[in-house]
Amino acid sequence: MMLTMLAAGAIGAPTRLNPVELFLHADIVVQVVMGALGLASVWVWMIVIGFTVRMGLIGRRCRKYEEGFWTARDLDAYQKEQGTRDIPTARVVAAALAEWRRSTSGKTIDRDGTRQRLAAAMDSAVTEETDRLAARLNFLATVGTVAPFVGLFGTVWGVMDSFFRIGAQQNSSLAVVAPGISEALFATAIGLAAAIPAVVAYNRFSHRVNGFESGLFRFADRFHATLSRELEQ
DSSP, X not given: OHHHHHHHHHHHSOSSOOHHHHHHHSOHHHHHHHHHHHHHHHHHHHHHHHHHHHHHHHHHHHHHHHHHHHHOSOHHXXXXXXXXXXXXXXXXXXXXXXXXXXXXXXXXXXXXXXXXXXXXXXXXXXXXXXHHHTTTHHHHHHHHHHHHHHHHHHHHHHHHHHHHHHHHHTOOOHHHHHHHHHHHHHHHHHHHHHHXXXXXXXXXXXXXXXXXXXXXXXXXXXXXXXXXXXXXX
16 A cells, blocks of 8 residues: 555656746745746847847848949939938948038038048947947846846745745755755746856857948948048049
8 A cells, every 4th residue: 555655656746847837836036036037038039039130131231232332333323222221331421421511512621621520420420330239239248147146046035935944844854945946946047048148149249240340440441542532633
């Protein structure tokens, strides 16, 4: 009879961790921590997917724009045709052309001053475009830094709750302590699951943004040289 009962208990015992059960049986504070980290993780992956798609699309548009730009015979007409699209390079050109018109509209032209203003206008446009692309990366950096500590807070709270149960039940057996500690450690696991992709994505995307910024600066320098030659004529 005793062997039958032990066998039945072994069959009904869980053989692996169940995340849903760990969440449902956790303390309310630990549940809040898990829920917040879960939402942060979902948002991280949304940023990763959205940023990857956006960078790919913008990269193709910029390459196509630059190819047509250097072969265009009428830059104003080309810019008017392409400038309405979401192309960072086109906005850099628009800033340069606007400054060019203002600086060359008078009877006398200050060549050195015009060159400096053109460089400042294009540098400002490049920086603005880079900041616009990198705006959401701050969230990745925040999650990558904060999420492990938030998960650790949930773990500490869960362990404290487990010790409270030991004192309340006056029973220090593993059956009393283990469930609460498992639930507490699950909070740290969720924190790491949110932080690790955020850190990897932030480093990767920061590198891509820096490369994109360098490409815009190279284009701006080349266009600045072209406008400078126009001033000498």
